[in-house]
Amino acid sequence: xxxxxxxxxxxxxxxxxxxxxxxxxxxxxxxxxxxxxxxxxxxxxxxxxxxxxxxxxxxxxxxxxxxxxxxxxxxxxxxxxxxxxxxxxxxxxxxxxxxxxxxxxxxxxxxxxxxxxxxxxxxxxxxxxxxxxxxxxxxxxxxxxxxxxxxxxxxxxxxxxxxxxxxxxxxxxxxxxxxxxxxxxxxxxxxxxxxxxx
Amino acid sequence: xxxxxxxxxxxxxxxxxxxxxxxxxxxxxxxxxxxxxxxxxxxxxxxxxxxxxxxxxxxxxxxxxxxxxxxxxxxxxxxxxxxxxxxxxxxxxxxxxxxxxxxxxxxxxxxxxxxxxxxxxxxxxxxxxxxxxxxxxxxxxxxxxxxxxxxxxxxxxxxxxxxxxxxxxxxxxxxxxxxxxxxxxxxxxxxxxxxxxxxxxxxxxxxxxx
Numbered sequence: 192x193x194x195x196x197x198x199x200x201x202x203x204x205x206x207x208x209x210x211x212x213x214x215x216x217x218x219x220x221x222x223x224x225x226x227x228x229x230x231x232x233x234x235x236x237x238x239x240x241x242x243x244x245x246x247x248x249x250x251x252x253x254x255x256x257x258x259x260x261x262x263x264x265x266x267x268x269x270x271x272x273x274x275x276x277x278x279x280x281x282x283x284x285x286x287x288x289x290x291x292x293x294x295x296x297x298x299x300x301x302x303x304x305x306x307x308x309x310x311x312x313x314x315x316x317x318x319x320x321x322x323x324x325x326x327x328x329x330x331x332x333x334x335x336x337x338x339x340x341x342x343x344x345x346x347x348x349x350x351x352x353x354x355x356x357x358x359x360x361x362x363x364x365x366x367x368x369x370x371x372x373x374x375x376x377x378x379x380x381x382x383x384x385x386x387x388x389x
Numbered sequence: 390x391x392x393x394x395x396x397x398x399x400x401x402x403x404x405x406x407x408x409x410x411x412x413x414x415x416x417x418x419x420x421x422x423x424x425x426x427x428x429x430x431x432x433x434x435x436x437x438x439x440x441x442x443x444x445x446x447x448x449x450x451x452x453x454x455x456x457x458x459x460x461x462x463x464x465x466x467x468x469x470x471x472x473x474x475x476x477x478x479x480x481x482x483x484x485x486x487x488x489x490x491x492x493x494x495x496x497x498x499x500x501x502x503x504x505x506x507x508x509x510x511x512x513x514x515x516x517x518x519x520x521x522x523x524x525x526x527x528x529x530x531x532x533x534x535x536x537x538x539x540x541x542x543x544x545x546x547x548x549x550x551x552x553x554x555x556x557x558x559x560x561x562x563x564x565x566x567x568x569x570x571x572x573x574x575x576x577x578x579x580x581x582x583x584x585x586x587x588x589x590x591x592x593x594x595x596x597x598x599x
Binding site: 229267270271272273308311312313314315316317319320321322324326328330334343344345346347349351362363364365366368370371372374375377378379381382384385388 | 521522523524525526527530532534536537540542543544545546547548549550551552553555557561563564565566567568569571572574575576578579580582583585586589590
C-alpha cells in the first residue's frame with residue numbers, strides 16, 4: 192500500500208522533535224489528541240495547557256505546534272484511509288520515527304481508532320438536522336364550527352437544529368388519524384429503501 | 390306539541406336566530422327552482438368556492454327583489470353553518486320540527502335535509518374544520534435516501550441518511566436531514582401514536598353521551 196504520509200520538510204522536522212520526547216508523556220499526548228479528533232472546530236489543548244506542555248516537553252511554541260499538528264495529521268490520515276495498525280507502524284518507521292514512538296501511534300490507533308471512525312461516519316453534513324422527536328395525543332371535543340367532535344389528533348414536535356444556530360427550531364405538525372396513517376405508510380416505504388441497502 | 394318543539398329547536402341555542410326568522414318570512418313566492426339554486430350557491434360558498442356568478446344570475450333572472458334574496462341567503466348560511474351538522478344527523482326529526490316553528494315549506498325542508506345528510510356533508514365538515522384554529526398539518530412530504538460514500542474525513546464512509554422535505558399547510562417549508570437512528574425513533578413514535586389512537590377510539594371515553 193502506498194504510504195499515506197509523505198516525508199515532507201515539515202514532517203522531517205516534526206519527527207526530530209517527536210523522537211526526542213519521553214515516550215510515556217508522548218503516549219498520553221497522542222491519546223488525548225485522538226479523543227478530540229472528531230471535533231472539527233475545537234482546539235485539542237487550551238492556551239494554558241499548551242503553555243504547560245511547552246514546559247513539560249521542553250519545546251518552544253513553534254516546535255510544540257508542529258508536533259501537535261503533525262501527530263493530528265498522522266491520525267487523520269490513518270482514519271481517512273482506515274489503515275491497519277501494523278501498516279501504520281511500518282509507514283511511520285519509514286519516515287524515521289523511532290520504533291517506540293511508532294508503536295505508540297499504532298497502539299493508540301488500534302484501541303481508539305474504530306470508535307473514532309464510527310463517530311465520523313455519523314457526522315453527517317447537513318445545514319439542518321432532525322435532533323428531537325416529541326409528540327402529544329389529544330382528543331378534540333369541539334371547535335367553533337362543530338360541537339361534540341371526539342376526534343383524536345396528534346401533534347408531532349420535530350426539533351431541527353441548524354448548523355449555525357444555538358437553539359433547535361421546533362416544528363409542530365398536527366395529524367388526524369387518517370393523515371397520521373398516510374404519513375406512517377410513507378415512512379414505511381423509506382424504511383424499505385433503507386433495508387434494501389444492507 | 391309545544392314541548393317537542395322546544396326540544397327540537399334547542400340545537401339552535403334556544404332562540405331562533407334572526408337570520409333564519411327573516412329567511413322564513415321572505416320565502417313567500419319563492420319557487421323551488423330558485424330556492425335550489427340559492428341553496429346550491431350557499432353550499433358551494435361554505436365549501437370555499439366562489440359563487441358570485443351563480444348568485445348574480447339567480448338575482449337577475451328572478452322577480453324577487455334583491456333585498457329579500459339576501460335575507461334568504463343569510464338564513465340558509467346560518468342554518469347550514471351553525472347547525473352542528475353532526476348533531477343533526479342524530480336527530481333527524483329536528484328539521485321537520487323546524488318547519489312547524491319557522492314556517493319553511495316542507496319541500497324546502499327536504500332540500501335542506503338532502504344537503505345535510507347527503508354526500509356534500511363530508512365536504513362541508515372538512516371545509517369548516519379547516520377554518521378553525523389548528524396547528525399546521527402536513528401537506529406534502531418528500532424524501533430521499535442518500536448514501537455518503539466518502540467524506541473529507543473518511544475515504545470509505547458508506548453511511549446512509551434520509552433527506553426529508555415537508556411542506557405544511559401554513560405555507561412553511563422545512564428541509565432537513567434525518568440520521569438513520571433518528572429516523573427509527575420517528576417511525577417508532579408514529580407507530581406508537583397510531584396504536585394509542587386506535588385504543589382511544591375503542592375505549593369507553595368515546596361513549597360519552599351527547
